[in-house]
Amino acid sequence: MGNFIIAKIIARSVLSRFATRLYPFEKRAPYAATRGHIENEISRCIMCGICQKKCPTHAITVVRAERNWAIEPMKCIQCGECVTACPVKCLSMANTYSAASPTKETILLHQETPPPKPGAAKQEA
Numbered sequence: 817m818g819n820f821i822i823a824k825i826i827a828r829s830v831l832s833r834f835a836t837r838l839y840p841f842e843k844r845a846p847y848a849a850t851r852g853h854i855e856n857e858i859s860r861c862i863m864c865g866i867c868q869k870k871c872p873t874h875a876i877t878v879v880r881a882e883r884n885w886a887i888e889p890m891k892c893i894q895c896g897e898c899v900t901a902c903p904v905k906c907l908s909m910a911n912t913y914s915a916a917s918p919t920k921e922t923i924l925l926h927q928e929t930p931p932p933k934p935g936a937a938k939q940e941a
């Protein structure tokens with residue numbers, strides 16, 4: 817009787833689908849609302865520094881004089897505070913995770929030219 821029960825359990829396990837995926841060969845598609853990592857459309861950033869002030873983990877550094885915006889992904893907890901607070905909405909939460917890294921890297925984005933001031937295009941026209 818005992819052997820029969822064990823055989824039944826083994827047969828059920830062999831014939832049923834895997835409960836897990838063979839990661840990294842088989843990856844689950846990210847959900848639309850997955851909080852993966854922060855992206856900055858740097859050409860639209862006004863270097864106001866609000867995201868730096870709002871970030872609870874001090875992951876963001878803004879150096880206005882040098883037009884540099886930097887983030888330390890390992891410090892980011894994907895809370896989304898910076899995205900909500902950004903006045904020009906150049907920050908977004910991408911739904912894919914950052915690649916694993918053996919080092920605590922900093923992603924530095926440099927802005928070559930500041931974005932045009934609101935209303936500047938209308939005045940030129």
Ligand code: SF4
Pocket residue numbers: 854870871872873874875876887891892893894895896897898899
């Ligand atoms: S998502 Fe949160 S933790 Fe990450 S950079 Fe923005 S404010 Fe900081």
Ligand code: SF4
Pocket residue numbers: 856860861862863864865866867868878885901902903904905906907
């Ligand atoms: S809040 Fe937005 S506009 Fe201001 S520095 Fe951060 S990313 Fe740039």
